[in-house]
Amino acid sequence: MTSNLKSKIKTIASDSILSIVALVIMNMVAQFVVYPFWKRAYGTEFYGHILYAMSIVNIFSISVGTAANNARMVESVKGKTQDGDYSVFVLIGSAISAVGILPFIIFGGLDMDLTTALFTGVLTFVTCWRYYCDVEFRLNINYKGYFLYYIIISIGYAIGIVLMRFIPYWPVALIPGELAGLIYVKIRGSVISGFKDKRSSGYKVLLGTILLLALTYCINNLVFNGDRLLLEHTLGGDYVTIYYLGSLVGKTMTLITSPMNSVIIGYLARYHGRFTNKMVTWLLGVTFGTIVVFSGLSVLGSYILIYILYPESFQQALPYFLIGNAAQIFYFVANVVTTVLLRMAKANYQLKINIVYALTFLICCIPATILGGLWGFCFAILFVNIVRYAMAIILCYTHTGDRTLGAEQVAGGEQKG
Numbered sequence: 001m002t003s004n005l006k007s008k009i010k011t012i013a014s015d016s017i018l019s020i021v022a023l024v025i026m027n028m029v030a031q032f033v034v035y036p037f038w039k040r041a042y043g044t045e046f047y048g049h050i051l052y053a054m055s056i057v058n059i060f061s062i063s064v065g066t067a068a069n070n071a072r073m074v075e076s077v078k079g080k081t082q083d084g085d086y087s088v089f090v091l092i093g094s095a096i097s098a099v100g101i102l103p104f105i106i107f108g109g110l111d112m113d114l115t116t117a118l119f120t121g122v123l124t125f126v127t128c129w130r131y132y133c134d135v136e137f138r139l140n141i142n143y144k145g146y147f148l149y150y151i152i153i154s155i156g157y158a159i160g161i162v163l164m165r166f167i168p169y170w171p172v173a174l175i176p177g178e179l180a181g182l183i184y185v186k187i188r189g190s191v192i193s194g195f196k197d198k199r200s201s202g203y204k205v206l207l208g209t210i211l212l213l214a215l216t217y218c219i220n221n222l223v224f225n226g227d228r229l230l231l232e233h234t235l236g237g238d239y240v241t242i243y244y245l246g247s248l249v250g251k252t253m254t255l256i257t258s259p260m261n262s263v264i265i266g267y268l269a270r271y272h273g274r275f276t277n278k279m280v281t282w283l284l285g286v287t288f289g290t291i292v293v294f295s296g297l298s299v300l301g302s303y304i305l306i307y308i309l310y311p312e313s314f315q316q317a318l319p320y321f322l323i324g325n326a327a328q329i330f331y332f333v334a335n336v337v338t339t340v341l342l343r344m345a346k347a348n349y350q351l352k353i354n355i356v357y358a359l360t361f362l363i364c365c366i367p368a369t370i371l372g373g374l375w376g377f378c379f380a381i382l383f384v385n386i387v388r389y390a391m392a393i394i395l396c397y398t399h400t401g402d403r404t405l406g407a408e409q410v411a412g413g414e415q416k417g
Contacts, residue, residue, distance in 0.1 A: 018144065019143050021147065022146060022147040026151075026177075029154040029157045031252050032305065032309060033157070034157055034161060034173050036310065037161055038050050039310065044237070044238055044241050045236075046111065047237070047241055048240035049111060051240050052108070053110060053112070054228075055225035055228040055229060056101055056104045057101065057123055059225055060101060060124050061094075061124055061128040062131055062217055063217040064097055064214060065131025065132035065133075066132075067213035069138070071209050071213055073135065073139070075206065083191055086132070086210075087191065087192065090129060094124070094129055097128055098124045098125040098128075101124050102120075102121055105117035115169060116171070119170075119171040122175060123174055129192070133182060133185040133191055134146060136190070137189075148184070150181070153177040153178065153180060153181040154177065156180035157174060160173040160177055213350065215351060216351040220357065223357055223361045223384070227381060228240050228244070230366065231243055231369070231377065234370060235374065242313065243320060243324060243378070245313055246319070246320030246321055246324035246325075246378075247320065247327065248305070249302045249306075250295070250298040250328030253294055253329065253332055277397065280393070283337065287337060287389075291326075291329050291330060291389075294329045295322070295325055295329045298325035298326075302325060323382055327378070327382040330386055331389075337396060338353060338392045340396060341353075341396055353391050360383075360388075361381075361384050
């Protein structure tokens with residue numbers, strides 16, 4: 001192994017660790033400080049309603065912010081990108097999302113008032129921007145800045161819990177953290193500016209690509225948050241909480257998908273070679289091994305963390321530790337594989353995978369939940385996530401030998417089926 005290759009591997013490993021630690025810290029604060037605080041403050045049933053509301057927030061914000069973020073990363077392989085091309089999309093998308101969430105909160109049977117709904121709209125708006133704005137550090141491969149970005153957000157969440165004691169609305173716990181991150185990016189970078197900049201010549205094609213990715217991520221996140229949506233409307237808020245706790249550690253592990261994908265797409269955007277069957281087989285071996293190891297660690301972690309953080313609900317959640325966590329790990333690993341696929345194949349393959357994913361979810365999970373209750377849902381969602389992982393691996397094999405097309409096609413709009 002050459003010294004240059006060793007140096008590159010060391011750099012990638014260092015970037016991965018730094019970015020993963022940053023996201024893990026932020027999500028540990030959210031999942032193991034903020035969320036238990038909500039549970040203690042509001043009780044099991046209303047906590048289930050909050051989880052349902054947060055799933056809607058995530059569907060909107062991840063779809064808008066991540067679409068613009070990843071589109072810009074892939075486009076960056078051609079040269080310098082313009083802030084205004086993306087800022088305008090995020091501004092409009094976040095505003096629409098903030099308004100669009102209001103009917104779900106007000107008329108969704110969640111027992112939340114208008115003020116809470118408005119705070120939830122604000123949370124949705126700033127969270128859209130938070131998902132987009134880490135592109136400031138990804139573009140420049142500045143993972144120290146990336147790390148500080150998420151540490152600042154984590155500190156903001158802790159401040160939000162204190163503010164909730166004076167402003168007693170649950171979204172207040174998260175809003176300061178999201179705002180703190182945006183302020184940091186505004187001071188350090190440029191991705192929030194550029195609203196008055198002239199659009200680039202390829203803006204219309206780029207906008208179509210971003211919308212395609214936004215639709216793809218929307219479908220993906222509908223299914224990812226489908227446990228809360230489906231269980232809320234079929235079994236009730238208590239079951240949302242039970243399944244959430246049964247799969248919490250595995251779902252928390254899936255949150256490192258974002259930083260891992262940040263590093264992966266950052267380096268793949270600079271790779272201009274060909275992908276081979278051997279490379280995909282290596283990917284299959286690593287990801288399957290990850291599924292086995294992480295599923296075991298998730299179960300072990302559940303026995304410890306759920307017992308400590310949610311002792312009153314531990315016995316209810318315990319039977320679902322293995323199947324609930326394994327389903328989330330399959331989802332997490334499939335996300336990594338589809339990120340690799342984004343550089344191997346046309347952007348619309350992401351949409352195709354997620355359409356099949358959504359249809360499989362509807363066909364399997366709805367009747368399974370109605371007929372089999374929570375156990376029926378657990379087996380169904382595990383099967384659905386296995387299908388998504390298998391599809392992504394198969395498509396990677398079918399595109400070996402192709403020259404990496406992602407950047408040119410995303411930029412050039414070649415999105416034929």
